[in-house]
Amino acid sequence: MDDLLRIDDQLSDEQRLIRDTVKEFVADRILPDVADWFEEATFPVKELAPALGELGVLGMHLEGYGCAGLDAVSYGVACRELEAGDSGLRSFVSVQGSLAMFPIWKYGTDEQKEEWLPRMAAGDAIGCFGLTEPDHGSDPGGMRTHAKRDPSGDWILNGSKMWITNGSIADVAVVWAQTDEGVRGFVVPTDTPGFTAPEIHRKMSLRASVTSSLYFDDVRLPASAVLPGVKGLKGPLSCLSEARFGILWGVVGAARACLESAVDYSTSRTQFGKPIGAFQLTQEKLAWMAVGLGQSHLTALHLGQLKDAGTITPRQISFGKLANVRAALDIARQARSILGGNGITLEYPVIRHMNNLESVLTYEGTQEIHTLVLGEALTGLAAYR
Structure with a gap:
């Protein structure tokens, strides 16, 4: 499927290499089995963790201690390709790098860092x-x-x-x-x-x-x-901002996988003597799905550039998490409708992504909480209580 806006043309050669390397890993190691893992409610983390460590994605946005020290856009691109495989895979990488490794790296002692970060970067410790x-x-x-x-x-x-x-x-x-x-x-x-x-x-x-x-x-x-470098809710909330950044990129991958599946299905499924993709109602669905995907992708890239510039704010991350997760879920639901009855089977990735995105909508801050974050940003009035 063509990238209508050619967004990846804005990536550097290194970022495209990261994209291709992670995408190949997902194609080889995840996609052949992930439907079975989903159906059986299993995930071979202990086996995959060292492979992900060798791939270099665990704590890849941190510096030192065996971490790759790559820029934010590179991390985002990796999350996008991981979640195109499955949200559970990207969740593992986000939790490992942004929620477990990051606070040790940011707020821990030298002893804590030396004890845990190299092993976690390698996937030897979870x-x-x-x-x-x-x-x-x-x-x-x-x-x-x-x-x-x-x-x-x-x-x-x-x-x-x-x-x-x-x-x-x-x-x-x-x-x-x-x-x-x-x-x-x-x-x-x-x-x-x-x-x-x-x-x-x-x-x-x-x-x-x-x-x-x-x-x-x-x-x-x-x-x-104890982590000596922080007191108060600033500590965990800063970790959540790191994880949300990975999410707002990751869901672009889930949405893309759903759109690709819908396009492939609509051009091969024949009804009334022609592919269903030739009907105007189907094309309208596909067009709006592509618009939502492109807008989400541009939001992710812009926020990645802000993060690399050191100017990103938690409110902007809330904007991305709120907008991109909702768009991805809408795309998944439209893809499900295009696939008809086949859309509810694990022969296709759509229902798996759609169900997963229901969790992503809630975790790392619910839709409602991120809505209130933006409401406060616009009005100066907090409405949490």
Whole structure:
């Protein structure tokens, strides 16, 4: 399918090489099996993680410690190609690099960085990010998980988290908790006594992804477990901004995969003596899908350029996350309609992407929260409470 706006012509030679390398990996290692993984609700993360490390996409936007140190647009392009395979694949890379590695890289001690970042960049250690709780999703400031110092100077962590990607297979968790000093981040090895992470089952979305709860029952951590470089919600929210940037690029890949499937189907499926793509109603759907994809792609590229220039703001990332996820979901739903009954089978990627995007619409800030972020930006009035 032709890129109508020739957006990738604006990429550098290195960025196009990253695009082609990740796209080939997805074609070889993901697409042949991902429908089965989705149907069976499995994802071979332990096997794929070292391969993704060798590919260089784990923490690829960070510098040092075995990370590639690439620019934001390169990271975005990689996320786009990963999510063209499956949102679960891109979620793993986002969680590993932006939610688990980034806070250690940005706010951790030299010892924490040396212990975890090289292994995580290589895919030899898997990380997760503990912020969302059963009763506190959009309002993380109300979290109940807490950590208190005991007379020895150790921290004692208690509480729970929910909807945690990679939780049950992680080697390390970056956990945010209330303390007497405000919200603090902790680097928690998952083999610490009192830490448990049961997997969440019966999902109808992101099935090719590991999702877990986290429980902390008097988890004893040394003083060296705390991330010293940040206090308050600024810490976890900065991590979410990093992850949302990957999302607003990634969903362009999911949308593109749906449009490609719809175009291929509409030009080969014959009804009333001609391909359904020759009917005006089908062409109108395809045209609007292409417009939505192009607009999302341009938004992602512009925000990537702002990030590389060091001028991007959280509000702009909210704009991209809100607009691009909604556009991708609309494209997936239109593609599903073009495929008719075949659109609900895993013989085609559309229903898988459509179901996955229902989760992407919600995680890393719901549609409603990002709407209120933009509303406040426009009016100067906060409407969260």
